[in-house]
Amino acid sequence: MHVSRYDGFMGDEPILNRKIQGDRLELAASGSWTASHTELLERQVAAATESWSNTRTTSIDVAGVAELDTLGAWLLERLLRHASEQGREAQFIGVPGRYRGLLDEVGQVNRQPPPDRSTPNRLLLALDSIGRASVNLKTSLDMFLEMFGALSASLLRVLIRPPSFRLTSAVHHLNRVGWQAVPIVLLITFLIGCIIAQQGFFHFRKFGADSYVVDMVGILVLRELGVLIVAIMVAGRSGSAYTAELGSMKMREEIDALRTMGFDPVEVLILPRVIALVIALPILTFIGSMAALYGGGLVAWLYGDMNPQTFIARLREAISVTHFQVGMIKAPFMALVIGVVACSEGLKVKGSAESLGLQTTTSVVKSIFLVIVLDGVFAIFFASIGM
Amino acid sequence: MNAPAEQIVIRVRDLVVGFGGQVVLDHLSLDVRRGEILGFVGASGSGKSVLLRTIIGLIPKRQGSIQIAGMSLDTATAQEIRAIGRRWGILFQQGALFSSLTVRQNVQFPMRENLTISPRLLDEMAMAKLEMVGLSPADADKFPSQLSGGMTKRAALARALALDPEILFLDEPTSGLDPISGGEFDSLIKTLQRTLGFTVFMVTHDLDSLHSVCDRVAVLADGKIEVEGPMSTVLASKHPWVQAYFLGKRTRVKAHAVN
Numbered sequence: 105m106h107v108s109r110y111d112g113f114m115g116d117e118p119i120l121n122r123k124i125q126g127d128r129l130e131l132a133a134s135g136s137w138t139a140s141h142t143e144l145l146e147r148q149v150a151a152a153t154e155s156w157s158n159t160r161t162t163s164i165d166v167a168g169v170a171e172l173d174t175l176g177a178w179l180l181e182r183l184l185r186h187a188s189e190q191g192r193e194a195q196f197i198g199v200p201g202r203y204r205g206l207l208d209e210v211g212q213v214n215r216q217p218p219p220d221r222s223t224p225n226r227l228l229l230a231l232d233s234i235g236r237a238s239v240n241l242k243t244s245l246d247m248f249l250e251m252f253g254a255l256s257a258s259l260l261r262v263l264i265r266p267p268s269f270r271l272t273s274a275v276h277h278l279n280r281v282g283w284q285a286v287p288i289v290l291l292i293t294f295l296i297g298c299i300i301a302q303q304g305f306f307h308f309r310k311f312g313a314d315s316y317v318v319d320m321v322g323i324l325v326l327r328e329l330g331v332l333i334v335a336i337m338v339a340g341r342s343g344s345a346y347t348a349e350l351g352s353m354k355m356r357e358e359i360d361a362l363r364t365m366g367f368d369p370v371e372v373l374i375l376p377r378v379i380a381l382v383i384a385l386p387i388l389t390f391i392g393s394m395a396a397l398y399g400g401g402l403v404a405w406l407y408g409d410m411n412p413q414t415f416i417a418r419l420r421e422a423i424s425v426t427h428f429q430v431g432m433i434k435a436p437f438m439a440l441v442i443g444v445v446a447c448s449e450g451l452k453v454k455g456s457a458e459s460l461g462l463q464t465t466t467s468v469v470k471s472i473f474l475v476i477v478l479d480g481v482f483a484i485f486f487a488s489i490g491m
Numbered sequence: 492m493n494a495p496a497e498q499i500v501i502r503v504r505d506l507v508v509g510f511g512g513q514v515v516l517d518h519l520s521l522d523v524r525r526g527e528i529l530g531f532v533g534a535s536g537s538g539k540s541v542l543l544r545t546i547i548g549l550i551p552k553r554q555g556s557i558q559i560a561g562m563s564l565d566t567a568t569a570q571e572i573r574a575i576g577r578r579w580g581i582l583f584q585q586g587a588l589f590s591s592l593t594v595r596q597n598v599q600f601p602m603r604e605n606l607t608i609s610p611r612l613l614d615e616m617a618m619a620k621l622e623m624v625g626l627s628p629a630d631a632d633k634f635p636s637q638l639s640g641g642m643t644k645r646a647a648l649a650r651a652l653a654l655d656p657e658i659l660f661l662d663e664p665t666s667g668l669d670p671i672s673g674g675e676f677d678s679l680i681k682t683l684q685r686t687l688g689f690t691v692f693m694v695t696h697d698l699d700s701l702h703s704v705c706d707r708v709a710v711l712a713d714g715k716i717e718v719e720g721p722m723s724t725v726l727a728s729k730h731p732w733v734q735a736y737f738l739g740k741r742t743r744v745k746a747h748a749v750n
Contacts, residue, residue: 174652175612202688205686455636456635457590
């Protein structure tokens, strides 16, 4: 029946002839009524429907149809229904035996009116989305706090019963988010240090303040930039990985499986990941800050004509341990925020691939935003205690 | 293997497929005739799905030839391969519905890509296909993650049938369905096959399907087709696995219950 339908040879073109015999409209279909001729078929059927004549009965002769598939059969059925809707008698005539089943089958479909898919008005939609966004804000805050609470609870359990801590898992993640991130962190912070120093020399030189470049590089890197750059990189590099991993585990019901076996997913999956981050981020911050200072020193030497001895001596005068502490204290808190956001976004993933992508994006955007907000809060805090 | 050549839709000759040092299919030959429902059985891990995936070109073969409707995928141009993609429909074991599209959009996808078609007709055709496989219009706007196992299979079948294919590949269509739903699914395939006249290549484990809908059955054992033919031929086979499978304890219990 379906011989060589798409073999380049597409069969005869479909034709719909109409003729009026007394008060009877006679439509005769012939040729290939198949999907390969969709465009032509639709046009002919539409034309026939528009120029409908006011006759009492309608017949559709399908004896001449050479090939028929579901699409063609549906279009014939549509013609028939159009006739019946006008309150006229309508029927197929000359139906070959091999098409009988298909036409009967198609005669039963699309009988119910299609479900309502009209779009409500714009204003309502806008209000609706504002409402949803507000509710979402609250739910995501709730989820953040919930995850934070669940983490604290499982941390407490682990402290009471240390053997239950997944050390292997934590070390594995520490390797991934810490050790394997070292090269890229070194490179980027080194470059940032170089750029700040170069900009400093270029602009400070105009009013002879060359030597203060060292103060700027030292304080900026140790207090703010080192930790901020590293935290943003870790959020993009490791936070997104956490979200994607947990999300795909959620999609494949692995997390449900864990839960039914009596394990707490927070303890098994999330705690080791977050602890690995909390350990890794301060180390990376330290490495990154040193790389940035090194870069600054190098630029000072090559571009600013300041030899390394002078740079180090100036640095010693300019910065104190306090600056270093301010930077380092922030690191584990930023790691915590990144970890909690990444994991709770991962658990929000639903069934579709699109939702995995969406949550991963949200995770990165939200954790970078929160890292910066946290940095601001810390700045106020340190200023008020005089650090 | 004595059917006239033009009646053979899928012709597999001396097919060898393996992974690393392991040979899964060892000089396998098989014919699928036009308009039949061929049931394909074999032990778990014997390579049934591998054969299906090799035929549709997802797994590379080491030796042998595969012809589908007289065309070999090895020598076909990209355009021919695309054209042949319109002539077959595949129902994957897990449905493989696109998770970010609704059921309706899933069914419309092949039509939208391959045909010049108006939105109205596209909608009507999608609903027609969904109704033909027994889904209600209310299910059309659901996402795959909101469907039950049986509904997923039906939606995937509707997508496989979107372009009225000549050949329908089914990978364990009734697995994961209860016997009643499985039986319904079988009779659905039989009815659609009679109406639309396509050829079915069905990998299955379901003895009921084999008895009720398959015109012929092929049994895969040790990388080859052990026996091929109507159910009576297969039942007469002396191969130990075939005997154990078709005449084993579980089957006898079922036969008992029926009697």
